[in-house]
Amino acid sequence: MGVTELGKLIPQDARREVKLEQLSGRSVALDAYNALYQFLASIRQPDGTPLMDSRGRVTSHLNGLFYRTINLVEAGIRPVYVFDGKPPELKRAEIESRRAAKEKAREQMERAAAEGRAEDVAKYAKRVIYVTDQMAEDAKALLTAMGIPWVQAPSEGEAQAAYMAARGSVWGAGSQDYDSLLFGAPRLVRNLAVSSRRKVGEEYVEVPPEVIELDKVLKALKLKSREQLVDIAILLGTDYNPDGVPGVGPQKALKIILEQGSLENALKTVLKGVKWPVDPLEIKKIFLNPPATDQYRVEFREPDEAKVLEILVEEHDFSRDRVEKGLERLRRALSKAKTSSLDSFF
DNA sequence: CTATATGA
DNA sequence: TCATATAGG
Known part of the structure; x- marks a missing residue:
């Protein structure tokens, strides 16, 4: 959503x-x-x-x-x-x-x-x-x-x-x-x-x-920071407060944050009395500082074609012919990328 | 959504 | 070769 x-x-x-x-x-x-x-x-x-x-x-x-x-x-x-x-x-x-x-x-x-x-x-x-x-x-x-x-x-x-x-x-x-x-x-x-x-x-x-x-x-x-974009999004509705603020659409949300500068200010003024399903400042925290990891590798490998065939054809009844054609396209595309000096996949 | 067949 | 219809699992 x-x-x-x-x-x-x-x-x-x-x-x-x-x-x-x-x-x-x-x-x-x-x-x-x-x-x-x-x-x-x-x-x-x-x-x-x-x-x-x-x-x-x-x-x-x-x-x-x-x-x-x-x-x-x-x-x-x-x-x-x-x-x-x-x-x-x-x-x-x-x-x-x-x-x-x-x-x-x-x-x-x-x-x-x-x-x-x-x-x-x-x-x-x-x-x-x-x-x-x-x-x-x-x-x-x-x-x-x-x-x-x-x-x-x-x-x-x-x-x-x-x-x-x-x-x-x-x-x-x-x-x-x-x-x-x-x-x-x-x-x-x-x-x-x-x-x-x-x-x-x-x-x-x-x-x-x-x-x-x-x-x-x-x-x-004309926003000063991502923080202000987050503020606007919270007024419009996010996965954490899907309905947003009743009566506030894109134009009004933008106006409020431009005028008030921040969600915090708006909450004390024009949004005073608004009922929130969850604390809007908690939503803001999630967007500004969400859990993320640096334990990952962006590494491409040679396809294991036998394994792909096993999964798609043997396990899930895909047409062998189609999967083989797909694998051939993948192989060609990867080898092309690999020999290109500008951009190596590997 | 995408591949493939079909037929102008 | 291209657009359109239909199958794919």
Whole structure:
């Protein structure tokens, strides 16, 4: 989810649309949960069923991860996937409320199925998506076999990705959410995919990758610091207070922080009396100083092709032919990157 | 979401 | 070669 409202505040001149190839040679710390969730949401049959192996285990996340990763590497991009750890205590209420919403959607889906309303089944199925621990483990195993680095975050994955970008371990953080900027990533890459066509209603619109720089965002909004951006986000709503402040939208939030200078000041003045589900200053602390580790390595390896085949073909019933083709593309892309003197993967 | 088949 | 439809697991 993240802070969707914040997107409305980020003007066009702080965004830069790019072609995938323009990111060649750059490394990006990708929010793995974000990616897996999207694969699970979109890689489905028309009736809403995800891809599954013969034992009924969902494989949509592996399908998406395999091909997306190959495409990125082919474009010369070095992906590093960052997995979530333990969520902050502050997120507990929101996690519970999401769980409840999914439970409700699951009931609606079952009713629609019983009543033979196929379209509704597909609709509700997309609300009942869980990225399970098993799926994350599957994804890590596949990445390891492909020779692609991944990092286990102590807490929020986006915070870890931002930390890695901030200290120069990677060029940028990749996610659909804007939280990476709040966590201090100097650059956020959104829509990092190849086929960038996305369904909007009945139409398909092109959604190219875009790079958003924190400095440009602050400048465009005339903010003094990331801290003020965090303050605005808290007014708009974050994962820790999803509803934000009632009656405060992007423009008003910006105005309040520009005028008051800080959330602390605003709380004493224009926001006096506002009820918060959790202490807003605790939210601020998480964004400004989130748990992150420096126990990681951004190291690419030769793919273990036999292992990839074992996981995808033998274990999960992928077509051997397709996987071999994918591996060949990966091998070629890596060897190309390896011989290029400008940018070595290894 | 992405690969692949299909057919102008 | 390209756009569009459909399968993938």
